[in-house]
Amino acid sequence: MTHQYQITGMTCSSCEAKVKGALMIVENVTNVEVSKETNSATITMEKHIALSDFQKALDSKYQISALNHNEIEEQAKSWFVTYKPILFIFFYIILVTILIQYKNQSLNLMEAMQHFMAGFFLIFSFFKFLNLKGFAESYVMYDVIAKQIPIWAYLYAVIELLLGLAFLIGFNPLVTNSITFIIMSLSIIGVLQSVLNKKKIQCACLGAIFNLPMSTVTIIEDALMIVMSALMIIHII
Known part of the structure; x- marks a missing residue:
């Protein structure tokens, strides 16, 4: 499955690389695309991963939130x-x-x-x-x-x-x-x-x-x- 997220705190290409690297090592993540221009990340995963798990993987300067899905419904599923x-x-x-x-x-x-x-x-x-x-x-x-x-x-x-x-x-x-x-x-x-x-x-x-x-x-x-x-x-x- 693939979900889109909003990520705040990215200011340069180095931030993009750090965020992508951090998200890629989260268990069950298969692909990550990050853009500082749109402050977004598109994450492909084998099964739904809780938003809190992504936040733990990121540096505290970056904040992640769901864009096009209901996190509670996805966790229930x-x-x-x-x-x-x-x-x-x-x-x-x-x-x-x-x-x-x-x-x-x-x-x-x-x-x-x-x-x-x-x-x-x-x-x-x-x-x-x-x-x-x-x-x-x-x-x-x-x-x-x-x-x-x-x-x-x-x-x-x-x-x-x-x-x-x-x-x-x-x-x-x-x-x-x-x-x-x-x-x-x-x-x-x-x-x-x-x-x-x-x-x-x-x-x-x-x-x-x-x-x-x-x-x-x-x-x-x-x-x-x-x-x-x-x-x-x-x-x-």
Whole structure:
């Protein structure tokens, strides 16, 4: 995609070169054309880049603003495109969960959460096993246990599969939910550290198949599993 921006503060050809050089090194930028005569820049990028990222790349004497697009709308579109795979996965899991409850002609919240978690772990483990080595290489970059014990990344994918099967068949709910609570609580630590430290690394939740950035979406995923397992443990006890 290509967007046009207004840039103030350029006074000479040297300024043009500095601005172009600074914008070109921004991740996902493929081409930049800058003109001090029109105080503008035409930037071609692989995906939408936030205006704040461009401003950070520039010297403080230069100010950049959007010319022919709505920045909020473009960021919303970019967010949806980035997280579309995981949004569709959650949509299908929720849909199946609702249809099962509809077929049973009753709403059983605990049963619904059990089916949701079964679908979650089975689908997410499936994507990890498509490229297990790629998942492990991504996971060791942020998980607190995998950093110290790399083989944990491989075991984690297996554990997710086993948890999915356990939830599906209703195997010992107390044990299954307790393991889920512990595993997901440990997993979220590394995710929180990465997001809070603003590390730009790939999220391994869907393995290495989709290039999803680590973000609050990943935190929500793990937190959701922690909350559901905790509620089910409380219900059982």
